[in-house]
Amino acid sequence: MADLVPDLQHILFWMSNSIELLYFIQQKCPLYMQSMEEQLDVTGSKESLFSCTLTASEEAMAVLEEVVLYSFQQCVYYISKCLYVCLPALLECPPFQTECRESWCVTPALPEEVRRVVSVYQAALDLLRQLQVHPEVASQMLAYLFFFSGTLLLNQLLDRGPSLSCFHWPRGVQACTRLQQLLEWTRSTGCGVAGEHFFRKLSCTLNLLATPSAQLIQMSWAALRAAFPALRPAQLHRLLTQYQLASAMGPMSAWEPGAPDSPATFKS
Numbered sequence: 001m002a003d004l005v006p007d008l009q010h011i012l013f014w015m016s017n018s019i020e021l022l023y024f025i026q027q028k029c030p031l032y033m034q035s036m037e038e039q040l041d042v043t044g045s046k047e048s049l050f051s052c053t054l055t056a057s058e059e060a061m062a063v064l065e066e067v068v069l070y071s072f073q074q075c076v077y078y079i080s081k082c083l084y085v086c087l088p089a090l091l092e093c094p095p096f097q098t099e100c101r102e103s104w105c106v107t108p109a110l111p112e113e114v115r116r117v118v119s120v121y122q123a124a125l126d127l128l129r130q131l132q133v134h135p136e137v138a139s140q141m142l143a144y145l146f147f148f149s150g151t152l153l154l155n156q157l158l159d160r161g162p163s164l165s166c167f168h169w170p171r172g173v174q175a176c177t178r179l180q181q182l183l184e185w186t187r188s189t190g191c192g193v194a195g196e197h198f199f200r201k202l203s204c205t206l207n208l209l210a211t212p213s214a215q216l217i218q219m220s221w222a223a224l225r226a227a228f229p230a231l232r233p234a235q236l237h238r239l240l241t242q243y244q245l246a247s248a249m250g251p252m253s254a255w256e257p258g259a260p261d262s263p264a265t266f267k268s
Contacts, residue, residue, distance in 0.1 A: 001082045001123050008075060008124075012131045015071035019134050022064040025057050072137070075124075076144045082120045083145065087152055089113040090182070091166045093174035114181050121145065125189060142191055146198035154202045158235065161242035172209030179206055204230035208239060216243070221258050233261040 090113050110118060124145065128138040161167060166175035179202065186195030196203075208216075208228050219227065228236060240255045 001079075001120050004078055004082065005123060005127065008078065008127055009131065011071050011075055012127055012133060015068055015075070015137075016131045016133045018064045018067040018071070019137060022061060022068065023134075025061055025064070029057055068137075072141065076141060076148075079120060079124050079145060080148050083117065083149055084152065086113075086116040086120065087149055088156060090117065090178050091153060091156060091164050091175055093165050093171040093178075110181055110185075111178060114178050114185075117149070117182060118185050121185070122189075125191075139191070139194065143194045143198065146186070146191075146194055150199045150202045154205060157202075157205055158238055161238075166206070166209055167242065169210070169212060172206065176203075176206040176210035179203055201230045201235075204228045205235075205239060208236075209243070213243075217252060219255075221255055221261070224255065225258075225261070233257060237261075 092113075109115070121142070125138075125142065128141065133141075157164065157166075165171040179199065183192070183195050183199060183203070186192050205228075208224075208231075216224075224236060224240070225233070231239070237257055240252075244252065244255075
């Protein structure tokens, strides 16, 4: 990310200025036209001025919109590549990880796996603020990054299953804790709502993996659906099947989908 920042500065600089110019042409240019027309008495001159200005404005707005869109896409693409490298570590928890538990340690340092992800978000956020990108566009860019992150990790959980360490209960608790630390950072930066929204399904999944097996085996399919509402029936069924494999347990009849959900549980 450190190597990427200098290049992103140029792209975000163009995007920020293009947004301001686009807003100016859309909102302010008609007012200038109106004031100029009021100073002209010849009808032909007014029509000529209006026609030329309208054509120029439409062409300028089309170019500026293209610049904004392309710049946005490129920023998201390259930042996502950085996240693609460091995100998977959130799900792989090494055993015997030491944590600061001393009473004087009020704000313990983030685990390295969380810190690397947060550093990417923070670098992007700092750039957006430094270059004064419009707040709504900046929020949308962070939302894209959160969406990418949550989707990538959920897909890995569904695809790789028990091969991930977090499918074993103690490591599942660790992974769940890491995600909560990540969400705490989003809240501290004012992005908590977007964080909660785009990590909701992943959070629900990790909460399931962090639930002790002794508690899970006592829950029926209906109870599981109610406890983990963010997961679709197919996703919940797949996770439960993989969880059984991970814990070497036999088939749990109580986990069989109810009649209303059965058709949906076997879809990809």
